[in-house]
Amino acid sequence: MSFEERNTVVGILISLISWGLMVSVLAARHSAGAFDGADGPMLWARSVLWLILIAIGIGIALTILFNIGYAVVTGERKPLFLKDERDSQIGLLGLQVTLVVISVGIVGAVVALAFGVGVVLALNIVLAACAAGDMAGMLTKMVLYRRGFAL
Amino acid sequence: MKRPRITNTIRRLRFDAGELTQKDLAEAVGVTRQTIMAIENAKYFPSLELAFQIARVFGQPLDQVFQIEDQE
Numbered sequence: 001m002s003f004e005e006r007n008t009v010v011g012i013l014i015s016l017i018s019w020g021l022m023v024s025v026l027a028a029r030h031s032a033g034a035f036d037g038a039d040g041p042m043l044w045a046r047s048v049l050w051l052i053l054i055a056i057g058i059g060i061a062l063t064i065l066f067n068i069g070y071a072v073v074t075g076e077r078k079p080l081f082l083k084d085e086r087d088s089q090i091g092l093l094g095l096q097v098t099l100v101v102i103s104v105g106i107v108g109a110v111v112a113l114a115f116g117v118g119v120v121l122a123l124n125i126v127l128a129a130c131a132a133g134d135m136a137g138m139l140t141k142m143v144l145y146r147r148g149f150a151l
Numbered sequence: 152m153k154r155p156r157i158t159n160t161i162r163r164l165r166f167d168a169g170e171l172t173q174k175d176l177a178e179a180v181g182v183t184r185q186t187i188m189a190i191e192n193a194k195y196f197p198s199l200e201l202a203f204q205i206a207r208v209f210g211q212p213l214d215q216v217f218q219i220e221d222q223e
Contacts, residue, residue, distance in 0.1 A: 002185045080183065084183055087183070147194065148194030149189055149194050150189075150193070
């Protein structure tokens with residue numbers, strides 16, 4: 001398994017944990033009525049910014065731990081941190097999928113706003129689209145890596 | 152328009168070069184072993200730059216390493 005393929009696997013794991021954390025925290029605050037007032041969007045944004053910072057920290061820690069674990073299990077003395085042209089092309093295809101899903105989510109949020117839903121709900125739609133896009137992009141990369149590539 | 156099929160003789164050239172491993176070839180051209188494997192299995196078609204680098208490792212002209220099948 002190449003370095004980038006390993007990163008994709010650990011990326012899926014990080015996404016599941018990070019987005020799971022975001023959903024649980026935001027849902028708990030939402031049910032407590034934290035985002036109901038006029039300053040709801042501001043409080044939502046502050047919560048999300050903190051959660052993004054925590055998610056980045058979790059991501060860095062898990063990536064390091066996963067790569068150390070991989071080196072220990074496989075006994076690789078000199079792990080190869082190489083990204084080549086095939087990795088770049090697979091990365092671009094994954095990014096395309098991510099952007100399509102996020103774009104659909106943004107349009108969905110605008111449509112939802114046009115139909116009178118609250119700002120916080122529209123922001124949640126955008127956030128959900130980011131989560132779905134992130135996961136769809138990484139799953140696309142994983143499938144391409146497993147198949148060798150060829151489209 | 153149907154995409155032309157590109158084949159290669161890397162496996163045979165590796166054998167002729169004294170069983171050069173995929174890892175050795177990958178290191179020689181600066182890519183991962185998985186990329187060399189994907190190229191050999193026609194799952195990935197390399198850039199022109201990488202194709203020339205692979206041909207150079209074997210000391211062969213490009214068309215002795217990569218072939219394009221007739222579209223007819």
